[in-house]
Amino acid sequence: MNNKIGVLVMSYGTPESLEQVEAYYTHIRRGNPPAEDQLKELKDRYEAIVGGVFPLRANTDNQVAALQETLNRAAEGLGVQFVCYQGLKHAAPFIEDGVDQMAKDGITRAVGIVLAPHYSVMSVGSYIKRAEEKAAEHKIKFSFVQSYHLHPKLIQALAQRVSRKLDQFEEAGAERDKVKVLFSAHSLPEKILEMGDPYQDQLLETSTEVAEQCGVTNWQFTWQSAGRTATPWLGPDILDTLRDLSIEQVEDVLVAPVGFVSDHLEVLYDLDIEAQAVAGELDMRLMRTDSLNTDPLYMETLSDVIIKAWEEE
Numbered sequence: 001m002n003n004k005i006g007v008l009v010m011s012y013g014t015p016e017s018l019e020q021v022e023a024y025y026t027h028i029r030r031g032n033p034p035a036e037d038q039l040k041e042l043k044d045r046y047e048a049i050v051g052g053v054f055p056l057r058a059n060t061d062n063q064v065a066a067l068q069e070t071l072n073r074a075a076e077g078l079g080v081q082f083v084c085y086q087g088l089k090h091a092a093p094f095i096e097d098g099v100d101q102m103a104k105d106g107i108t109r110a111v112g113i114v115l116a117p118h119y120s121v122m123s124v125g126s127y128i129k130r131a132e133e134k135a136a137e138h139k140i141k142f143s144f145v146q147s148y149h150l151h152p153k154l155i156q157a158l159a160q161r162v163s164r165k166l167d168q169f170e171e172a173g174a175e176r177d178k179v180k181v182l183f184s185a186h187s188l189p190e191k192i193l194e195m196g197d198p199y200q201d202q203l204l205e206t207s208t209e210v211a212e213q214c215g216v217t218n219w220q221f222t223w224q225s226a227g228r229t230a231t232p233w234l235g236p237d238i239l240d241t242l243r244d245l246s247i248e249q250v251e252d253v254l255v256a257p258v259g260f261v262s263d264h265l266e267v268l269y270d271l272d273i274e275a276q277a278v279a280g281e282l283d284m285r286l287m288r289t290d291s292l293n294t295d296p297l298y299m300e301t302l303s304d305v306i307i308k309a310w311e312e313e
Contacts (some may be wrong), residue, residue, distance in 0.1 A: 008111035013088030120199035185259020
């Protein structure tokens, strides 16, 4: 087994059916089940996007399979074989399950990566901590990729998506330079700013690079999908941003959710349904860039940083 390198591919996770929604959100809420009205609202959101079929799990499965194939193609001649394992934050197989399976398979050397390009101690950092604790039990030697938000292939993939949608605006009769591009990501509690957390800065760096690569100057950053807690979250929220842009008489908006790498609830509901509804009320044309999912450039981004982490250990 010495030539096999484990790769723990970590992500947030999702329920696989409507019946699992309550347990899933109970886990997110640290053992506190959602109230009946909250549970109904959550189920309604999933039903609204896909009629009870949950795309995130399938998308993540596809990403992990494509990554393993890309890794082993890139590793030809290196004398090793990469084997990918899933580790989810809030659903099975949990992060700890993925590490346990590595140990059962005799893996002694591994790399961990999160399907999120931007580091925050509250997101990527929490995944890594859980993996490190479980790996120590099994004495698996781990290295981790903390972020990859400026990898050239990631920037290229995102810029291609922005350019393609701007082409569609032009085909629909809009002036390209009058389309407001909104780069977005999942909000986090404001307290990360006091901690010197790099999350916001990394997102702005990604957005700046993507904008420069596709020649966009008419852009700004906004947040989305904030949690409902008593503590304040980073803003402005995209729904408020759309209303502000309407006051400025902006008619065409392209959302580029650079903080997300696949289609899931925050994209398929928060943007495609909720934000679209607000745009409709404002008589605003709103489009969204396509998600990365298994885009070869994204798979190559992940492969590059994983192999680099393994070689540098």
